[in-house]
Amino acid sequence: MERALELDPRNFFILQQLALAYGWQHRYADQARIYDRALTIVPADPNSRILRALVALDWQADIKPFQTTLSRLVAENPNVALDIDTLQYSVCDRACAAAIRTLANYPREGVASNGVNYPYAYWEGVVARCEGDSVKARAAFAAASREVQKIVQQQPDFAAALSLLGMIDAGLDKKEDALKEGQRACELLPTSKDAIDGASLAINLAQIYAWTGEKDRAIEQIAAVERIPNSLSYGLLKLHPYWDSLRGDPRFEKIVASLAPKER
Template sequence: FDILQQIALSYQFVGRYADSIAAMDRALAIVPDSVETQDLRGLFYFFWKADTRPPLQAIDAILAQEPSAIAVAADTWFLCALADRDPATAERALVAVGDNACWSEGVIRLSRSFGEGLLARMTKDEARARTAFEAARAQQEKIVQEQPDYGPALCVLGLIDAALGRKELALEEGRRAIALTPVEKDVNNGSRVLQYFAITAAWAGEKELALQQLEAGLRAPNASQMLSYGALKLLPFWDPLRGDPHFEQIVESLAPKGNAASSKK
């Protein structure tokens, strides 16, 4: 079972979601009530097909069978609610997140406060968004002060500063994070920092830079879930680039062949 989970994660690292899901199906045949595997299977399906139904079905099953275990899948629940532009469900998911990260991918960890800011911005509640992002910044700044040369923490700080409209500071932090974590020396962390800087650039209003970084991020050795077809197509992280022909072309190029799935509306 553990080996199959590791195989599934290894496939995901290189963007092979179909193979990853197949490995998880084999794992679930052995331990069908594994909440973590059910959650990841649904999440990977979303990233692959831009379809929130499988992960939300897994969430519903967890809530029905073992509601106390929902914290394990709360970040997936939150992400899917954002993808569906469903603020009421996103609020419920944030409660389930508790003090944990609203989203994490390897070394990139986005706090619950960050998630609250993202949700508030999606619902155009700018006052709440600013308060939440300021809280997220205070938390993240403390982490950066403790580890000033740790690129991933600085990368997240840059993303938060972009959310707060501190454009130049955000871009400076993002670039320094990349310089501190070169892909050539640190494949995993370097890939993530490079990839998330694309979001920072987009939020800072630097559309061309964001598109350049997005393409660079897609070429990085380790695939990012946040740069998957599902994430690019549906998540609000990428809203500043929507409608741009170059961005839309990139999104469509990542669509699985014969993809008939669409997000749940």
């Protein structure tokens, strides 16, 4: 891809793809440089702007640039359509305030990620869980489960849908179902078959382990994920509530420390 960029240095698509590749390799200085270059070509591109801001979150666990950029984009265009699931990052605000604001503007039909639609109710459940409202979280996850179950019934080997259902069932304390679904998803689409989507499902399985009390398996899964290109960054491990049950465990903290920025 770097060679392709040498041949066509102003190709916006190649720049975007190269930046994403650098992110999965945790090469954040290179990623920032490529996004800056892309923004000289299309300065107003909302996706490049938000993704450039996310470099600080992934690299340095700094959520402020993301929050500032998202607020500006929404102020410029309340209906702005972004390629990322903004709630995935808004919940990294430990006060949950940003997530609550983002949820208010979140599409009621949900947002597609890894080829499957994440229902509004799923993120409603995650935000409620962050707030400590277990009753509201359970009701939201139950609603999300009904939506995703329909997809799984129609496509029983749809790995991304199975993985999402496993995450939802973990939120509903259906441990056996959650583990079975998350593991089956990774069997259907391992990283050896699809390095990108397979890695995402492997991260989902780590979340399922964390939410179902399988701390040892969660940490082992995260360690395995970090041995391959992936999107589970220092910032996400440091801030995201998915991993709260693992905090304080020396094995988890060692992984987080190994990903911490070596330079500022």
